[in-house]
Amino acid sequence: MESDVKSDCLNCFALCCVSLPYMKSTDFPYDKGSGEPCRHLCSNHRCSIHGSLREKGFQGCVSYECFGAGQKVSQVVYKGKDWREDSRMAEEMFSVFPIVQQLHEMLFYLKQAIELEEAKDLKLDIQTLYDLTYTLTIKTPEEILALDIEAHRSKINPVFIKVSDVYRSKYRKKGKGSETKKKRPDYIGANLTNVDMKGQNLRGTFLIAANLTNSDLRGVDFIGADLRDADLSGANLAGALFLTQSQIQSAKGDKATVLPDYVERPGHWGS
Structure with missing residues (x-):
């Protein structure tokens, strides 16, 4: 940006x-x-x-x-x-x-x-x-x-x-169907490993310490989402919408994490 x-x-x-x-x-x-x-x-x-x-x-x-x-x-x-x-x-x-x-x-x-x-x-x-x-x-x-x-x-x-x-909408068409409502108000500490969440709306969602390892997060709306200590190792965030550097800095990840081109990979992520 x-x-x-x-x-x-x-x-x-x-x-x-x-x-x-x-x-x-x-x-x-x-x-x-x-x-x-x-x-x-x-x-x-x-x-x-x-x-x-x-x-x-x-x-x-x-x-x-x-x-x-x-x-x-x-x-x-x-x-x-x-x-x-x-x-x-x-x-x-x-x-x-x-x-x-x-x-x-x-x-x-x-x-x-x-x-x-x-x-x-x-x-x-x-x-x-x-x-x-x-x-x-x-x-x-x-x-x-x-x-x-x-x-x-x-x-x-x-x-x-x-x-x-x-x-x-273009991401949801490629995924497993239309957007679904969350069964819980947040995903604090949730195990979301290998989950297909393409094109989902995570506006304002608490994802603190959630395990999103290897999950498909392409095209997800992250505006206002709390990603503190969320594990994004191996996750695909290509095309993520309204994702900020601050959110990524507060999360965990590795060299396999795919980020949108407007976000820099944090130095503390390591390998």
Whole structure:
């Protein structure tokens, strides 16, 4: 995907390392409040343990993706002004960042949708929503803070659903039949080894620690799915829809895992 919806830490003032709170868990080794700099953050906005985040218990950092919101807020919204220069501006910037992050995530999905041949009949609607969403990301801090994100999301979601339905239909025709309803609300820890799930809708599904080894996940809609510690070893995710780098970073896999071309294979997967 284009660089404007992918994090560029060199042009960001480490906003995710300061503005976002987290609690001690399997993803983080201690509690940190919103607006509190991570104890490993250096004065030049770099991480002192970047090369060993997983080993030190910061899996949440490894899997985080701002979709380009960090550099947008740092360099465009605040025109290169560092939050360290003004404590009042810093508080505002830390509130603006998560809002822009949500908008940039929407841009990521919209950008993918508009490139799909199967969604060509929806291209005008998608482009209109993309342009509107982009415009919201370059407003003043005051205007961004006043945005109703949920109202804007409600405008976009119906288009995502239409795109998903038309895109996945071609995969379901190649599979074992039409889409089936899940018999359970989630797949946490489920054994889904060697399962044919082509073209299925896994929107918002919990797949935490699920075993998806060697499963056929081609054309699956993964928007909002939780893949933390899911085992994708040998699984085929070619053509997966609305899959993010963050989701893949949080999962497990190996060299046999087939990924869509817009997602990079995580370095920690190994062989």
